[in-house]
Amino acid sequence: MARTLPDRLKDAALAAFVALLLAVPFIGLTTINTDVGLRVATRWDWVLWAVAIVFAGRILFGFAADAVSTRRRRTEARGPLVSEAAGRTLGKAFAAAAIAFAVTLPFLPFSDRYVLDLGMTVLIYILLATGLNVTVGLAGLLDLGFVAFYAIGAYTFALLAKFFGFGFWIALPMAGLVAALFGVLLSLPILRLRGDYLAIVTLGFGEITRIVILNWQSLTGGPNGVGGIPRPTLFGLSFDRRPQEGQQSFHEVTGIAFSSEHRMMFLYFIVLLLVLVCAWAVWKLRRLPIGRAWEALREDEIACRSLGINPVLVKVSAYATGGLMGGLAGCFFAARQGFVSPESFTFIESAIILAIVVLGGMGSQIGVVVAAAFIVLLPEFAREFADYRMLLFGAAMILVMVWRPGGLISSREPTLTLAGGKQPAESVVRGVGS
Numbered sequence: 001m002a003r004t005l006p007d008r009l010k011d012a013a014l015a016a017f018v019a020l021l022l023a024v025p026f027i028g029l030t031t032i033n034t035d036v037g038l039r040v041a042t043r044w045d046w047v048l049w050a051v052a053i054v055f056a057g058r059i060l061f062g063f064a065a066d067a068v069s070t071r072r073r074r075t076e077a078r079g080p081l082v083s084e085a086a087g088r089t090l091g092k093a094f095a096a097a098a099i100a101f102a103v104t105l106p107f108l109p110f111s112d113r114y115v116l117d118l119g120m121t122v123l124i125y126i127l128l129a130t131g132l133n134v135t136v137g138l139a140g141l142l143d144l145g146f147v148a149f150y151a152i153g154a155y156t157f158a159l160l161a162k163f164f165g166f167g168f169w170i171a172l173p174m175a176g177l178v179a180a181l182f183g184v185l186l187s188l189p190i191l192r193l194r195g196d197y198l199a200i201v202t203l204g205f206g207e208i209t210r211i212v213i214l215n216w217q218s219l220t221g222g223p224n225g226v227g228g229i230p231r232p233t234l235f236g237l238s239f240d241r242r243p244q245e246g247q248q249s250f251h252e253v254t255g256i257a258f259s260s261e262h263r264m265m266f267l268y269f270i271v272l273l274l275v276l277v278c279a280w281a282v283w284k285l286r287r288l289p290i291g292r293a294w295e296a297l298r299e300d301e302i303a304c305r306s307l308g309i310n311p312v313l314v315k316v317s318a319y320a321t322g323g324l325m326g327g328l329a330g331c332f333f334a335a336r337q338g339f340v341s342p343e344s345f346t347f348i349e350s351a352i353i354l355a356i357v358v359l360g361g362m363g364s365q366i367g368v369v370v371a372a373a374f375i376v377l378l379p380e381f382a383r384e385f386a387d388y389r390m391l392l393f394g395a396a397m398i399l400v401m402v403w404r405p406g407g408l409i410s411s412r413e414p415t416l417t418l419a420g421g422k423q424p425a426e427s428v429v430r431g432v433g434s
Contacts, residue, residue: 012058019054023047026391065403094366102272106265116264118380120336123271124329125372129356130278130365131325136354137363138286139318140298142199145206146353149179149323151213151345153330158226158340159219168232168335172328179327180320187319191312206350214342225341229334231263232270271332278325279365285321294318295363359400361407370409374400 028047031038105111105119132146156175160166166174190201213220220226231238238249256262285291293314296304301311334340356375360367378396 008059008062011062012055015058016051016055020047020051023050061399061403098369099276106268113261113264116261116268118377120264120268120271122373122376123268123275124333125353125356125376126369127271127275127278127329127332128326128353129360129368129372130275130282131322131329132353133322133357133360133363133365133368134282134285134294134325135318135322136357137361138291138298139294139314141315141318142195142202143319143322144199144203144347144350144354145209146202146322146326147345147347147350148206148209149183149326150330150333150349151209151342152179152182152323153327154334154340154345155213155220155226155330156327157331157334158229161229162226167230168331172331175331176324176327179330180324183319183321183323184316186323187316191315203347203350206347210342210345213345221341223342225339227339229338229340231338232267232335234266267332267336271336274328274332278328282321282365290314290317298363355397359397359407361404361409364407364409367407367409371407 024047027050028043030041030043032041102119102123106116128146128150131149132143135141135143135146153175156178157166157168157171160171160174186202186205190198193201214222216222217224282291286295293304293309294317296307296309297311297314297318304311304314333344337344352375356368356371359374360369360371375397
């Protein structure tokens with residue numbers, strides 16, 4: 001029901017008053033370094049602008065929310081088939097456009113080392129969020145320690161390279177499998193836990209992993225980390241200016257002039273390939289019995305048991321699949337940096353990955369891509385605001401979650417239809433029963 005104008009003005013005035021209380025210490029007062037020391041200066045004009053923007057923005061946000069609600073009711077009145085068909089078409093168009101842009105990014109006129117490095121960061125978080133989306137978004141198992149799989153994958157490659165001389169392409173599947181094994185070991189003792197208790201245990205697992213890495217100095221190097229991690233090669237060809245002994249240079253073999261951007265482009269396409277393969281694998285798994293069992297478990301575990309679905313197998317497979325993707329991302333991170341240390345795997349990383357999943361929409365693969373780009377790129381674009389950029393970042397996240405409480409892409413195509421679908425309903429439990 002639409003609100004009246006006096007109600008909107010009252011709500012906007014309250015929001016502006018709260019903004020005034022926050023703006024006075026954060027914006028209105030600042031320190032200036034002078035010859036006689038620090039002195040406090042005031043910026044009341046900035047405060048007035050902030051309050052006015054909040055007041056006007058709150059009113060406009062209310063009108064926009066009513067318009068979205070009205071459009072949603074009209075869409076529901078037309079029938080679900082219209083919205084589902086439009087959603088599928090829009091999703092396919094967005095996926096095709098995103099893939100085309102990602103493939104051509106290194107060749108665009110504005111592309112340089114900074115753009116490629118930023119693109120790799122976005123893709124790494126997309127890969128991590130894709131793995132966590134299986135555990136949290138599809139299976140409904142809260143995980144606050146997903147960074148542990150990220151760290152396990154990175155240190156698996158670092159230690160295999162340090163002690164056994166393994167290269168990237170050999171260590172990549174091994175890092176994923178080791179992380180998946182730890183996912184299985186984590187899931188077995190916590191099968192009966194739910195909600196807050198499950199969150200606390202997974203948070204503890206992430207912290208235990210970081211502390212073990214930090215203190216087992218004879219193996220992991222402790223706070224000093226592990227360096228000298230080899231770079232990926234292309235069929236044995238190195239992209240370094242001076243390749244290691246026994247390797248050939250890509251530029252010498254091909255006759256192309258050396259450029260440091262060539263190695264960045266190669267790394268970019270590696271992580272892009274990993275993201276596309278993992279996204280395709282999740283898309284296929286969602287349409288298999290195990291993927292449908294994940295979604296059924298998320299909705300009602302008791303109903304799953306009554307249908308003959310084995311919740312132990314479902315939970316273990318969800319943690320293992322998510323851990324596998326986290327390990328792959330960690331292996332690439334170690335290859336990209338050439339160095340790993342415990343400071344790269346703190347709890348804040350788990351919080352960022354979980355924020356991507358929630359912000360994008362639980363279970364939505366397209367939402368993961370949009371949210372990862374939003375969370376990584378927004379602080380970069382707001383660097384000009386210096387100390388206020390993280391404040392703007394937090395405010396933008398709050399606005400998005402108020403506007404779309406279910407996530408940016410809160411609706412998605414169902415993987416099972418009861419009428420007119422290609423898959424019969426009884427295939428849900430086939431292959432996942434006890």
